[in-house]
Amino acid sequence: MENLLQKLREKGYKMTPQRRAVVTALLECGEFPSAQTILEHVKHTLPDVSLDTIYRNLALLVELGLVQEIHLRGRESNVFELTVTHHHHLVCLSCGKTLCLDHCPIDHRDVAKAAKQGFEIVSHSLEFYGYCRTCRIAG
Amino acid sequence: MENLLQKLREKGYKMTPQRRAVVTALLECGEFPSAQTILEHVKHTLPDVSLDTIYRNLALLVELGLVQEIHLRGRESNVFELTVTHHHHLVCLSCGKTLCLDHCPIDHRDVAKAAKQGFEIVSHSLEFYGYCRTCRIAG
């Protein structure tokens, strides 16, 4: 949280009760909450918060690298996770379950070198899709 | 296109005029059309086509690995591209421009090994975000 405050100040952003509540919700909601789930949690303390505020703050946290957004191809809404260490996810196309993958195969410097166009990479989004063991056995 | 017909047959899917028109549109629309752009192109020959059909066929083509979907973080709608060779994209967070990156740093076997959970990976989605040379110079 102190990390967050510092990053906000660096970029001229402010701390608000709503913003703090979104972070708290991410800490308390368990694994992979959606924007809706976070909204309901935040409403316990801030009943008038708007969904737009949730999305806006999540987008900001993603931009700051403090939160990871996970795209569940075609399924329900996207889900979110506090970034403890940078990592990626496996999404099962059959049951929709999300699994963590500790390993990140991306090196921004290597990619920027391959690009050869003066592009400055600041982040990336990567998900793997397939079938989990349970669904493979069932299917 | 013959490649497409074969892949469809393998999995029990059918070829329809709408499906063919979506592929034609991808060939003729220039770089990175959105679902809306493809809809308008298809309407020239099939005026009653529905947007749902466009999305459904694009999703199928993505599933078959024949089309790549590009997520433009927070900007307009997603865009699509026929897969000639598998590759990824750089998206500029300032002007929204999309650039191709010939190189793919992902090896499904390595990742599956790292996962160690019997997960079978069939595809992945990867985009890089940052700032293109033009926007960096502009400041």
Add this chain to the structure above:
DNA sequence: CTCCTAAATCGTAATATTATTATTTACAAT
């Protein structure tokens, strides 16, 4: 502490995407 200003918020509207249902159609087998 008060003022100032950019940032943030809420409420609402607009857009993007997916799901549902009844009907139609491709295509393989007869």
Add this chain to the structure above:
DNA sequence: ATTGTAAATAATAATATTACGATTTAGGAG
């Protein structure tokens, strides 16, 4: 050519996500 069946479609509704405008607020400067 006819038929049967699973897949595909169009129309519509539902949901997810983003944008906009008026108002409020955080937080630094005086």
